[in-house]
C-alpha cells in the first residue's frame with residue numbers, strides 16, 4: 167500500500183518482550199518504516215553501536231540535550247535516561263515514513279498528550295513467567311537488573327489499556343502480521359481523509 171503521509175507509531179513493550187525482533191521482521195516486509203534512534207545514558211551492551219542502536223551519552227551530555235530542547239520526550243528507566251531526539255523524527259515524517267518510537271510507558275504517555283493522533287501499540291509477553299525465562303535466556307543483564315526489569319514490566323502492563331492496540335508477542339509471525347495489518351488499516355484511514 168502506498169503511504170502518502172508520515173505517521174508516528176509509539177510501540178511500548180516490557181524489556182525482553184521481543185520488540186526489536188518484531189521491528190526487524192516488520193522492516194523485512196515494509197520499506198516505509200523507520201525507527202527513531204534514541205539517546206541514552208545506559209552503557210552499551212555487547213554488539214551495540216553508537217548512532218545505530220542508541221546515541222550513548224554521559225549524564226551531562228543528556229542533560230544538555232534536554233536543556234537545548236533537542237528531545238521530543240525523555241524518561242528515567244532503570245536508573246538511566248532515555249530520550250527521543252526531535253531531529254530524526256522530524257526528518258522521518260517529512261520523508262513520508264512511518265516513524266516508530268520504541269519507548270517505555272512514561273515517554274509514551276507524554277507523546278500521547280503532545281501528538282494525540284499518533285498510533286499507539288502495546289506489546290505484551292504471553293505471561294510474566296515467560297518474560298522472566300526470556301530475560302534469563304538473553305543473559306545480557308545481571309539477576310538484580312532482570313528482577314528490576316520484571317517489576318518495571320508488571321507496572322508497564324498495568325498501563326497497557328491506554329494504548330489503542332494491545333498485541334501479544336507469543337508466535338512472532340502472528341505478532342508481526344497483526345502489527346502490519348494495524349499499519350495498513352491506519353494508513354488507509356488517513357489516506358481516505
Ligand code: 5GP
Pocket residue numbers: 178179180181204205208239240241243248249250251268269270271272273274
Ligand atoms: P533497553 O535498556 O532495554 O534498551 O531499554 C529500556 C527501555 O527504555 C525500553 O522499554 C525501551 O523501549 C525504552 N526506551 C528506549 N528508548 C527510549 C526513548 O527514547 N524514550 C523513552 N521514554 N524510552 C525509551
